[in-house]
Amino acid sequence: KAGVTQTPRYLIKTRGQQVTLSCSPISGHRSVSWYQQTPGQGLQFLFEYFSETQRNKGNFPGRFSGRQFSNSRSEMNVSTLELGDSALYLCASSVAGQETQYFGPGTRLLVL
Amino acid sequence: DAKTTQPNSMESNEEEPVHLPCNHSTISGTDYIHWYRQLPSQGPEYVIHGLTSNVNNRMASLAIAEDRKSSTLILHRATLRDAAVYYCILRESGGTSYGKLTFGQGTILTVHP
Numbered sequence: 011k012a013g014v015t016q017t018p019r020y021l022i023k024t025r026g027q028q029v030t031l032s033c034s035p036i037s038g039h040r041s042v043s044w045y046q047q048t049p050g051q052g053l054q055f056l057f058e059y060f061s062e063t064q065r066n067k068g069n070f071p072g073r074f075s076g077r078q079f080s081n082s083r084s085e086m087n088v089s090t091l092e093l094g095d096s097a098l099y100l101c102a103s104s105v106a107g108q109e110t111q112y113f114g115p116g117t118r119l120l121v122l
Numbered sequence: 123d124a125k126t127t128q129p130n131s132m133e134s135n136e137e138e139p140v141h142l143p144c145n146h147s148t149i150s151g152t153d154y155i156h157w158y159r160q161l162p163s164q165g166p167e168y169v170i171h172g173l174t175s176n177v178n179n180r181m182a183s184l185a186i187a188e189d190r191k192s193s194t195l196i197l198h199r200a201t202l203r204d205a206a207v208y209y210c211i212l213r214e215s216g217g218t219s220y221g222k223l224t225f226g227q228g229t230i231l232t233v234h235p
Contacts, residue, residue, distance in 0.1 A: 014165075043221030052228075053166070053209075058221025065220040100165050107220035108213075113165030 011036055014103050014114035022120045028089040031117045035082050035103030042084040043111065044076060047098040056099075059084055060107050088119075096121045126210045131230040134200045142195040142229055144210030149190050152215045157184065157195050158223070159206040166209065166225075169195065173215075205233045 015034045023029050035042050043066075044056040055068040059078035076086040082103075088095055098118050102111040127145040134140040146155065156171040170177055170184045172193075177184040183196040197204055207228040213219070 041221055043223075045223075045225075053223075053225035055222045055224070060220065066218070066222055068222070102165070102221070102223075104221065108216075110168045110171070111166075111221070111223060113167065116165050 011038075014101055014112055016099075016101050016114040016117050018117060019115065020118050020120075022122065023091050024122050025091055025093060027091050028087060029091060029119060030085055030087050031099055031101075031119075033084045033086075033101030033103075033114060035084070035101075036112055039103035039105055039112070040082050041104045041107035042078055042082065043102045043104075043107075044084070044086050045100040045102065046070070047100060047116070048094075048096075053100070056086065058107055065107065091121045093121050095119065126212060126226055128208070128210055128226060128229045130227065131232065133232045133234065134197075135234050136202060137199050140197040140200045140204070140231065140233075142197075142208050142210075142231065143192065144194070145192045146210070146212055147191045149212055150214070152217070153212040154215055155184065155186060155190075155193050156211045156213050156223070157182070158209045158211065158225075159204075160209070160228070161203075161206045169208070171213075200231075200233045202233050202235065205231055207231070 041060045043058040058066040078084045098116045100116045102113045104111045157169040158166040160166045172184045185194045209228040
């Protein structure tokens with residue numbers, strides 16, 4: 011099976027812009043989770059989607075949002091970008107959300 | 123979420139066994155112990171998990187203390203490719219923490235040739 015794919019792999023934006031990141035889970039996986047990784051805060055959970063519904067959410071401001079489509083692909087959006095949003099954004103998929111998670115390679119976002 | 127404590131870093135020589143400790147004194151009866159690792163420039167990768175009994179798979183072994191307040195990830199013969207950050211994570215079984223893994227700082231494993 012193909013692994014989790016994330017696009018784009020690298021992205022440069024400026025403050026105030028918005029960005030959309032995409033994640034395609036492993037075939038058959040219906041749960042998609044998103045994480046932010048920074049040198050200072052480490053890996054932090056953003057949110058989880060299952061069957062197009064957000065079931066769990068981390069402690070991030072409302073500028074961070076996501077959605078999931080009927081084919082389980084997911085997107086996350088960050089509006090009004092801030093310098094502190096520069097990070098590696100990781101997507102992980104699992105069958106139903108409570109099992110082993112499989113991570114993609116991440117999208118590295120740089121905000122200037 | 124119950125908290126885990128790991129050493130910041132450990133070193134090993136290639137082809138020697140490595141024992142990575144993890145303390146989780148506040149673990150509850152329904153918490154599974156999971157280990158993930160993150161190689162440089164990659165996303166985290168599942169290694170192994172267990173509840174009470176020791177577990178083995180092709181990557182590693184997991185030894186769980188009888189009182190479950192600590193565990194040890196064992197890499198039987200370290201290779202250079204095992205150099206990574208290793209995370210010990212507790213996951214509640216049957217809870218509502220869908221998709222959420224709570225990562226600590228992990229242990230940076232350095233493997234010397």
